[in-house]
Amino acid sequence: MTLDYHDVVTADLSSFTDVAAAWKKMGERFGELKVDYEKHVQSVLGNGNWQGLAYGAQQHTAAATAFEYGAAKRQALAIASLLTDAQTELTRLQKAVKDLVEDAEKKDYKVDGSGKATYVGYDKLSAQERYTLQHDPDYPALLADAREKAQGWTDRIARAVEAVDTTDRSVKRALSRATSDGSTDGIGIGGFNTAAEGDLAKAGKPDPEPGKKDGWVSETDSEASGPGVGSEASGPNVGKGKLAEAEAHADLGRAKAEGTLTNGPLKLAGEAEAYAGAKASAAAGITHEGAQAEAGAFAGGEASAGGTADAGPVGVYARAETMAGAEAGVNAGAGLDGLNVGAEAFAGAKGGVGAGADVGGIGVGVTAEGWAGPGAEAVLNASKDANGVWHFGPKVGISPALGGAVGFEFTVDPGKVVDTVSDAAGAVGDAANWVGDGIGSLF
Template sequence: MTLNYHDVMTADLSSFADVSGAWKKMGERFGELKTDYEKHVQGVLANGNWQGLAFGAQQQNASATAFEYGAAKAEALAIASLLTDAQTELTRLQKAVKDLVEDAEKKEYKVDSSGKATYVGYDNLSPQERFSFQHDPDHSRLLADARDKAQGWTDEIAKAVKAVDAADQSVKRALSRATSDVSMDGIGIGGFNTKAEGSLAKAGKEDPKPGKEKEEGWVSETDSEATGPGVGTDASGPNVGKGKLAEAEAHADLGRAKAEGTLTNGPMKLAGEAEAYAGAKASAAAGITNEGAQAEAKAFAGAEASANGTADAGPVGVYARAEAMAGVEAGVNAGVGLDGVQLGAEAFAGAKGSVGAGADIGGIGAGVTAEGWAGPGAEASLNASKDANGVWHFGPKVGISPGLGGAVGFEFTVDPGKVVDTVGDAAGAVGDAANWVGDGIGSLF
């Protein structure tokens, strides 16, 4: 919510000090609880009399609990500090607005409840003075001058109010960040934030806006997003007109984060992307349209992360990617249509990591993928499909793991647009060479 003039003038900021003191006291209490827990619970059970798998599991959970007590202390003390900074900054800016209003009133300008200033000095004229003023040759100019100055006061007050709102928004961002735990420490995502920042100047900064920033010939573009925790479901269909038979999805997300960026300098381009997810999700869909038929069902529970990067110099490029997963997943899909053919099935429980690398020349690429599995599973797929960018992907993949194992696959890509550009560039180069040869021969005669 954006603060207005009335909000700023009537806000009572005196309670910030009491609230900040309460948060500080609570943080110190969490520190005492951490010490007591480590001494009287975790320490007592670790006296050497208890051994085995159950003891190991208990100690692991106890360590996470002790960590969260410490994280709770850090978070509470950071919030206490932020509230102190907030009171100082908001009080200063609120006073600036009130001082402006006071100065305007001293110069016979009245400020209404919306922050608009009006000159009222002429209202206090005696009847004789009013008559003289109304017949003054400069009457119209004086009225216009008073209106211009009144608008100037109105603009200055609005600017000061906007500064208060900007500070209020920074406090909101800082408090939200202080209470958001996105690390896997302790009990994982969603616990207390041990890295909470207590400085409003640092924690309240706006998120950098995606854009281009040129530096020494390189142009960069970046973008990032993070969501969670959250739960939800969705279902639709059938829709005969669009060929959709049915579709359903459900998720319980602990957290999701994604970041991507590019660096470009003439024909050279570096690009990278990273993504992480933790939670559970399941979906099923089927449909038949004039472009083909598709059916799939899949489910996942656990955590997964991936990173990939590309480097291109004109028509030549290389790529690499890495992925990791821990959890349970299963899926089956089949489809045929204008965008290709897909056929596959997989089931896995445990942890696995994969890497892939390849090269692209003039829009035609080839690569290899390899996976290592720790857990039982099996997978087989055959893919020939076109992605959203119009690039065709071809590749078989097979794998099996009774306990330890993996999968291997090959992939081929064709980018029709890039192929056309490469052919066009080559044709242009041949044409230039022909013209050069012709000019050389002509010069001999």
């Protein structure tokens, strides 16, 4: 229920003092019960004279009971603190409403039971004064000004009442959370709340927006297409160093989605992609940055998913891939962005996983694939991606009918390495200054 003006100005908040004192006394009493129970029940039965399954069951229950006494103390004291904070804040805000009304009345504005202000200064005039005023050419303007100022008082009072209602809702949330036990400690979920928070500012915060964790910022993007067919061919183009390239596809469908969650230095990222259809491509070129040639074909379906978790300079990653169909390819290249050479051919189904860790911009990982079908693959890669990250990794696999492939991968992110070194240097400098200040203070 939303509080209105009448609720606010007529509320009696004096009972908060007695109720908060009662909760505090209750919490202290629970603490005494915990000490008495541990001393006169739990420890007496645990003197070593009683053994066996029944003793173990009793001690387990006794430990849970003692825990709940302690949790009850924490919960009761937290509620006492919340009620004390609530009285202080609600009393302050209630007074702010009443002070506004008093100020308005001093300036000849009357506030009714709903909090609406009306100018009544003209009611104090004599009959002659009112007659003279009503025939004044500026009378309409004076009335308009009085109505505008009255509305201003009404709006200010409404905002002050809203502040009381907002705090009242905050108190409700805080008390509800203090009495809710979601822990499996003690007797389990539904007991007393050993984590009850007694600070109203912390415990009464609004719930996070739906679909968003408190303090986290999310970004998502997705796209989908298909079915469709197409082809493209070009070259040679001597000016751009392109000898020739061609591509053709017949897509049943493709889809991709990615998203991130960030909270300060913490970042979670994930992406998923799926494709079904057939495609083939070939390209070759020579430029001042290097030479590259590749050709490949695929028919079937494939899907992949991966994710990363970073906390400052430290991160981990994992991904999974699956494919059913036939593929073949060959590539070779060398240039400023690295070198790569490899060949593969496979028909059947395969699935693979990869995982690794990154510290300060240098990452190490391993990949493994299981194949059901004939095929072979050999790849050696040392290249830079669009984000400037260098990837190094060999991969080999063979499968007469059942088999697989294993590989290792190393990554180097120059930008992240520089940032890590810079942060470390800053930390060392701060530590040196701190030590220097400490030594100086000794003398």
